[in-house]
Amino acid sequence: MLDGKKVVIIGDRDGIPAPAIRECLETTGAEVIFGSTECFV
Amino acid sequence: MTSPVIKGSSYVLVDATNTLLQHGSTQVGERQANPDSEYLKKLPNFLRSYEDLVGYAPNQAYIGNISVEDLRDKPQPWYENNIEDASRYSDWGEIMPEDEFIGLIKIADAFDLVKLEEKFSNNVKEKLAEHPLLDDEQVAKINGTDLEVMQKMVDEHIAEPLFIDGELVACVKQAHDTDPNLNAHIMLENLVVKASGMLSVFHLGKQEGIDLADVDYVIEVSEEACGDVNQRGGGNFAKAIAELTGCINATGSDTRSFCAAPTHGLINAAALVSSGIYENVVVVAGGSTAKLGMNGKDHVAKDMPVLEDSYGGFAVLVSQDDGVSPVIRTDSIGRHTVTTGSSPQAVISSLVTEPLDEVGLSITDVDKYSVEMQNPEMTKPAGAGDVPASNYKMIAALGVKRGDLERSDLMNFVEEHGMPGFAPTQGHIPSGVPFVGHAYRDILAGEIERAMIIGKGSLFLGRMTNQFDGVSFIIEKNTGQGQTDAVSEDQIKNIVAGAMRNLAESLLVEEE
Secondary structure: OOOOOEEEEEEEOOOOOHHHHHHHHOOOOOEEEEEEEEOOO | OOOEEEEEEEEEEEEOHHHHHHHOHHHHHHHHHOOOOHHHHHHHHHOOOHHHHHHOHHHHHHOOOOOHHHHHHOOOOHHHOOOOOOOOEOOOEEEEOHHHHHHHHHHHOOOOOEEEEHHHHHHHHHHHHOOOOOOHHHHOOOOEEOHHHHHHHHHOOOEEEEEEOOEEEEEEEOOOOOOHHHOHHHHHHHHHHHHHHHHHHHHHHOOOOOOHHHOOEEEEOOOOOOOEOOEOOOOOHHHHHHHHOOOOOOEEEEOOEOEOHHHHHHHHHHHHHHHOOOOEEEEEEOOOOOOOOOOHHHHHHOOOOOOOOEEEEEEEEEEEOOOOOOEEOOOOOEEOOOOOOOOHHHHHHHHHHHHHHHOOOOHHHOOEEEOEOEOHHHHHHHOOOOHHHHHHHHHHHHHHHHOOOOHHHHHHHHHHHOOOOOEOOOOOOOEOOOHHHHHHHHHHOOOOOEEEEEEEEOHHHHOOOOOOEEEEEEEEOOOOHHHHHOOOHHHHHHHHHHHHHHHHHHHHHHHO
C-alpha cells in the first residue's frame, strides 16, 4: 500500500513520536522525506 | 543517609490577561505577520475577568482550595461553571491580580529596569501594603515615573510596555544598548520568572514548620535563560529568588530540561538531602510569558474564553526525614535514557514499570500517577486532546500487556489511578509537579499511600537533539523507613562491648 510513497511524519510527544512512526514505515516500501516530533502543549 | 521528605509546597497563579494580549508569542507572531487579522480584533472580547479567573475550578484545584476529586465532580465546561465566592488565597498560595503582580515585578527588579506610572504606582503600592506576605521595606521599592518618559522609551523600542485595560501603566527597559540577551523582551520574561518564583517561595515560607533562613540550596526549574551576550544561559534565577525571599543562607543553581525540569529538580533535591550535603533544598519555578494565549486562536474560533491567561508558579521544600512528612523514594527513580527509544511502550516502561520493578511494586500499587497535568479545556479545542487521559491510557495499556491488569479493567485504572488535568499550559508548570501538594495532603490524611510524579520534556524543541526526556519518582507515606540508619540497641551493645574489650586489653598490656 505504501510502496513508492513519500511520507512526511509529524509526531506527537504525548502520542506517537516521529522516530517510532519512522521505524514502522521503514519496514514498508515508503520513503520518509521528513520527520519531526512536535510538542502541542 | 537520610530519607528526603516533602516538607511543604506552594502553588501560585497570576492574572496575566493584559500581558497575554501584548506579549504572548501567538499574539506577537500574529501582530507581526497579520496585524489586521480578525483574531486580533476579536481577542479582547474573549478575555476573562479576574473574578472569573479566581472562580475557575481548575485554578482553585491548582492552588489547593479544592481537591482533584472535587474538580472531577464539577460540571463542565468548567469555564461556564465557576465556583461562587471562590477565594484568592489558599493554604498553599494565591491567585494574584495583574496590577499587583506588576508591582511585584518592580520589587524583583535589581537594576531599575521596571518603570511604573505615578498614579498606578501609588495605587499598587497601597494594595501591596495590604499583602500578608510582603513587608514595608519590599513595598517601599515601588516608585513612580512620568508617563511621558515611559511612553518615549516604548516608542523608541527600548522598553516593553505593560498595559491594563489599554492604558500604559508600566514598562520594562532593555538592560543594554546592543546585547540581544539583555533586550527588553528578555528582561520582561526573566523578571516575570523571578517575581512569580518569589511569590511561590513567600507562600512556602509562611507554612508551619518552615523557616526560609534554614534553606541551604535553591534549584530553579523554569524554561527561561538569564545571561548576557557572552553567556546566554549563565544564570541564575535560583540565587536571585533566594536573595529576595529571605533564604539568606542559601546558594543555588538553575536546572533545565524543558517541561521535565521540575521533576529533575526534585530528584536532585532528594539526592542532595539524602547524601547530607544539604538539609533543606527548595525547588522553585516561575511562569512563562510566551505561552500566554498559546492556543488563543482555537479558543476564539470555538467561541470560548481564552483560558491561558495566567502565569503559574510553585515551590517545594525537600528536607531531611522528620518521621512524618511523605518520603521521596531514592531507590525507584525512572529515567528515559539515550538508548531507551521513543515508542510509547519504551517511554512508559522506562518511567513507570522499570522503577516499580526495581522495588517490587506493581502498576496498581501506586494510588495516583501525576503525569502531564494540562487542563484539557485548554488543549482539546486546539486538537491536542486530553493529555493526562492519553498518558493514563498508555500506562494502563502497558499494565494490560504485562499482565498487571485485565483488559476489561483498563478504563477503571484510568479512573482510579488518574485524575483530571488542572494546571495551566505553562510548559514546566503542569509537568508532574502540580500534584505534589495534593499528594502530601492525601498521604497525611491517609487517603492514599503512594503517588508517582512523572515529568516529560521536549528536548527536540531546542534543536540540539531529537531526543525526548523524562524522569519520575515515587512519594509515599512516611512509615519510619528513613530511620533504618539509626543505631539499634544491639549495635549499641556491641559498641559498648567492643570498648570494654579494648579497655581490658590495654590494662593487660600496661600490667605486662
